[in-house]
Amino acid sequence: MYWLELAGEEDAFAAYEAATAAAGVELIAPGIARAGHAGDGVRRLAYTRAAHEAVGRTDADLDAAVALLEAAGIDREGSVAVRARNVRATTEVSTSAAERELGGVLVDRGFEVDLDDPDHVLRALFAAGDRPAHDAVAGADGESGSVCALGWVDTEAARDFSPKPTERSFFQPGSMAPIDARAYVNVAGAAPGRTLLDPMCGTGGLLVEGGRVGADLLGTDAQRKMVRGTRENLRAHGHADDGENGDSPAFEVARGDATALPIRDDAADAVAFDAPYGRQSKVARHELADLVEGALAEAARVAPRAVVVADRDWRGPAQAAGWRVDARFERRVHRSLTRHVLALRRE
Numbered sequence: 065m066y067w068l069e070l071a072g073e074e075d076a077f078a079a080y081e082a083a084t085a086a087a088g089v090e091l092i093a094p095g096i097a098r099a100g101h102a103g104d105g106v107r108r109l110a111y112t113r114a115a116h117e118a119v120g121r122t123d124a125d126l127d128a129a130v131a132l133l134e135a136a137g138i139d140r141e142g143s144v145a146v147r148a149r150n151v152r153a154t155t156e157v158s159t160s161a162a163e164r165e166l167g168g169v170l171v172d173r174g175f176e177v178d179l180d181d182p183d184h185v186l187r188a189l190f191a192a193g194d195r196p197a198h199d200a201v202a203g204a205d206g207e208s209g210s211v212c213a214l215g216w217v218d219t220e221a222a223r224d225f226s227p228k229p230t231e232r233s234f235f236q237p238g239s240m241a242p243i244d245a246r247a248y249v250n251v252a253g254a255a256p257g258r259t260l261l262d263p264m265c266g267t268g269g270l271l272v273e274g275g276r277v278g279a280d281l282l283g284t285d286a287q288r289k290m291v292r293g294t295r296e297n298l299r300a301h302g303h304a305d306d307g308e309n310g311d312s313p314a315f316e317v318a319r320g321d322a323t324a325l326p327i328r329d330d331a332a333d334a335v336a337f338d339a340p341y342g343r344q345s346k347v348a349r350h351e352l353a354d355l356v357e358g359a360l361a362e363a364a365r366v367a368p369r370a371v372v373v374a375d376r377d378w379r380g381p382a383q384a385a386g387w388r389v390d391a392r393f394e395r396r397v398h399r400s401l402t403r404h405v406l407a408l409r410r411e
């Protein structure tokens with residue numbers, strides 16, 4: 065069993081994203097989820113910091129955590145460090161006291177402490193409060209939890225997002241934060257060996273993050289300058305800096321209409337797009353509703369999964385286009401913008 069330390073403030077969304085890299089994800093307390101298995105894909109996640117191999121859990125109480133560790137079997141060798149976190153300051157527990165006392169237990173059991181370069185890191189996550197209710201996320205039943213989750217750090221997310229939009233080679237107002245773009249492409253199913261399509265790619269924010277998780281990329285946009293800009297951004301930012309994904313993923317970006325894509329059936333594994341905001345698409349020829357409906361129908365023709373991000377709920381048109389809504393989230397960006405996120409599966 066694994067403990068996932070979530071990032072951000074929206075646990076249901078974070079847990080849903082984490083489920084693309086871990087099995088049986090279930091929220092147990094604010095900022096903490098349990099998973100039956102956590103794979104290497106955790107490295108790609110936006111809203112998970114790390115997966116920990118579980119030692120056990122108690123209430124958010126230091127004495128109880130110490131007793132748990134004293135009784136636990138520890139099948140490890142080498143140096144250790146303890147790192148504690150009081151998640152979102154939801155408990156009274158002192159993290160320095162927790163690190164000292166839990167470290168003391170490990171020393172008593174014969175381990176050498178090395179705070180700079182330990183072989184193993186024991187994490188103690190203390191959290192208390194309500195778990196959010198969400199249909200798509202197990203365990204999220206709105207109940208209160210008080211938890212200390214104790215576990216060995218197993219996989220840390222690289223969180224190697226692209227530079228913020230204003231610092232990219234090509235910038236236009238309205239681009240989304242890279243951490244969110246990363247989460248959306250993950251939820252869509254982008255991964256090495258898979259092809260991600262953004263049919264209205266704009267400055268390429270979603271595709272750049274798709275490239276950084278190692279997916280092959282297809283993009284279209286109705287505007288020539290966006291096509292050029294996306295290519296520029298993909299060349300400059302569309303792969304992880306450490307080259308871990310090997311060479312830059314393959315990409316093709318072309319001018320095209322999202323309602324009549326120049327792409328064959330089932331050419332992609334995943335679609336993600338950020339629909340134009342406002343009453344009309346910037347590009348003439350389509351009313352916004354016609355554009356989104358047409359794009360949803362085309363998306364269902366070319367891929368089995370999609371994520372649609374928009375300033376309103378396009379659930380009805382998505383269902384009419386042959387999609388099942390697997391999950392839906394409303395994410396507040398600022399006072400005048402809430403993003404509606406649909407995670408879609410082809411019926």
Ligand SMILES: C[S@@+](CC[C@H](N)C(=O)[O-])C[C@H]1O[C@@H](n2cnc3c(N)ncnc32)[C@H](O)[C@@H]1O
Binds near residue numbers: 240263264266287
């Ligand atoms: C909200 S922006 C996408 C932003 C993008 N995710 C980014 O990171 O920059 C919507 C894009 O849809 C494009 N667009 C509008 N109508 C279109 C159509 N019929 N076909 C393809 N693209 C279209 C616009 O040119 C614009 O770039």
